Amino acid sequence: MRIQLLSCIMMAANGALSAQGAPPLAAGPMVGATEMREVRLWTQTTRPAVVDVVYWDSTSPGKRFHTNSVQTRAHTGHVALMVADSVQPGTTYLYDLRIDGVAVSRPYPTRFRTPTLWQFRTDPPPLRIAIGSCLYINDAQYDRPGVPYGSDYGILTSIAAARPDIMLWLGDNTYLREADWYTRTGVLHRYSHTRAVPELQPLLAAASNYATWDDHDFGPNDSDGSFRERLLTREIFELFWPSSRYGADGGGSVTSTFEWQDVQVFLTDNRWYRNAQGRRTGDARYLGRQQIEWLIDALRGSRAPFKFVVVGGQVINSSATFENYATYAEERAFLLQRLADEKIPGVIFLSGDKHWTELSVMPREGTYPLHDLTVSSLTAGTSNGWTTEDNRFRVDGTVLQAHNFGLLDVSGPRNDRVLTISIRDKDGAERWTRRIAASELR
Template sequence: MKKQLLFIALFLITNSIVFAQNLVQSGPMVCYSTMREVLLWVQTTKASEVHFEYFDKENPNQRLKTEKFTTESNNGFVAKLIADQILPGKKYGYEVFIDGVKVEKDYPMEFQSQTLWQWRTDPPEVNFAIGSCNYVNEKRFDRPGKPYGSDFDIFKSIHKKQPDFMLWLGDNTYLREVDWNSRTGFLHRYTHTRSLPEMQPLLASTHHYAIWDDHDYGPNNADGSFQLKETASEVFKLFWGNPNYDVINKGGITGSFQWADLEFFLLDNRYFRTSNNNFTTKREMLGKTQIDWLINALVSSRAPFKFVAIGGQVLNSEAMYENYATFSQERKYLLDKIREAKIEGVIFLDGDRHHTALSRMQESDRMYPLYDLTCSSLTAGSNNNKEELNVYKLEETLVGQHNFGILNVSGPRKERVLTINIFDKNGKVLWTKKIKAQDLKYK
């Protein structure tokens, strides 16, 4: 009798664990990190009560818990909960519980809090991944013919590099014709892309930040006239976990974050955008309000490298497709303000073009060079565009295959060095460049 009861108990426990596993649609994912809190994210398959438990990996017996949250269809079955009992400079393991049952995964689930280094030591070494243009196939809604997405194991290659965080540079998912005219469509597409199996280990143990471009905002080349721009904003915020959005109080997803001594400025190149083909009015891609906020924030920043993330290329002199050169007056305003304010250490990060390239602009010997790193594509169709008309491109950095970047910042506080490594889908290095913070200063 006792053996039967034990067998029944084990059977029920096993079934409940399996059931909990089946209730996870995508994730968990670790989002922004600070010294005192980290945002944790997960999506369930149906309405469920969710909470996380976490622990300092040096003291695993002391368990901490987030609040509980019930997912529902109206919020895409997404739970975003804050681990708010952490201490600086720690690594934590965590577990997700669905309806009270722990979800088991066969890969690490961990996060880190940022280090309190100020007034104590040199800033820590930082490694972060970048990439853009992630197309996940869904045959019944894709265009006929050869699938546009491929090489999904690239996410396993990124995961193996163990970056501190990943910055997604737009087109992180591709809305289809069936998606962008309804909130239902938005939720389906974001859910389908986020559920890619190859992506799950990377989501679970690397912090994630994101901006958007046209394909995760609306139709191809979508602009500020897009009728569902508010829905686009809502769903983007639901599926990503930046520490802030719309810091200019004008709508959209503009924001910023810090990691160690670095600062990142996340721009919105869609919400305020004039149509690419509208030349009857003042042409804007970012809008004066967003640019003026950026200049003010850059002036206030003491970061040796100030990374400005934007969906499309900034410095490319080739005025075609959706490059900023097609909004020449506004681009001139932005670059003039950077120079006028004598802001040092600016590096642009962007995607969009389905190839990778580094551009370098230096107007005179008195001015430091501005760099623009385009990193694309992760899984969407890639190309071998040579940017023949771009006078600022560094020829040796052109990559026409699926790739990603790992950026490393190291060295003493006053001698920081940025090392850019671009890798192919298998994690093999394609090229490397070093940029010293001291070389991004005015003479």
């Protein structure tokens, strides 16, 4: 009921603005990559406009700061990317979006919080990360005939109500349709159409949003590095998901990493270097050696007790079916062996793609078991494919074939951190939970 009421208030507010001459706001504002001293902010207008953000420490509202001003243009989808660079660590800021000098009020909180400078001072603060994948928003003109594939958009309001510090998008964050694949007009339309859904706006405005992609936001279903327009979709992905740095592995990928409190997240790209599934000659690439070598170096250098490695598709699932990493058996074995040889503690894989949720745990001789938490889907149709897929590492009682999201809560003193996984349904009700101590991953 609370979720439905908030949605109704938002629609009523938008209707009232339209009647009074609404500002040219298409979507946002959104909080993007967040560091101790800089925060990236995003919004999209419906026409060319000058956009900036005014922000202030929630405890000192009298002192206001301003981001850079951005002129939005049609060629870049009327998107504005701004930087708040007068921030301090561990501080909550409130903010107002301004379009053409006029403040745009939103019927939900607009805030961001910077990571705490805890090192050499105190125990790391608790951290809450929301995770999800497969966000399909119906668009009748371009959808396949029949029953709409997307539903339960209210799940996005449920995620916002959980007040995560971070929203981690695991791939298929939009679904490019056949009419979208090969033109700038089409790709911009698809990303814009998904971003504008009303139920999404509160989550964008108050959590720091990070993303990687999978096939549907990269190109066609099951697409690989041969996709003709991958340079275009990479450009638009970067435009809509403002990160501190993409291409962290030195290539053209959307690979990135960030730290928050004592947690580090590694967002890999399972499309850019990938070659065709089932190819009979040459090396079978999924992540590619360049990206794997970067990942091993980055993991080896990380001091985080929990190192979340995000991959669009499942890594630990033993079944060589669909788009599981097991279908690229040689490269998968190489990565898993490198992780074992390097004795890297704290690694947990996060994946999406499957249209059902499950936890896979692979025992390893002489070291800790590897976990792969798959969370899918948010609004796209669900699948019963798990009933025919022989994943021998699946943990009993963790399959959920319904729209859902995950919460990752990291808490406890510095030398005894604990991860609590909670899988929630579309209404925010907990469906299952697991607790993993950092000491179990050494």
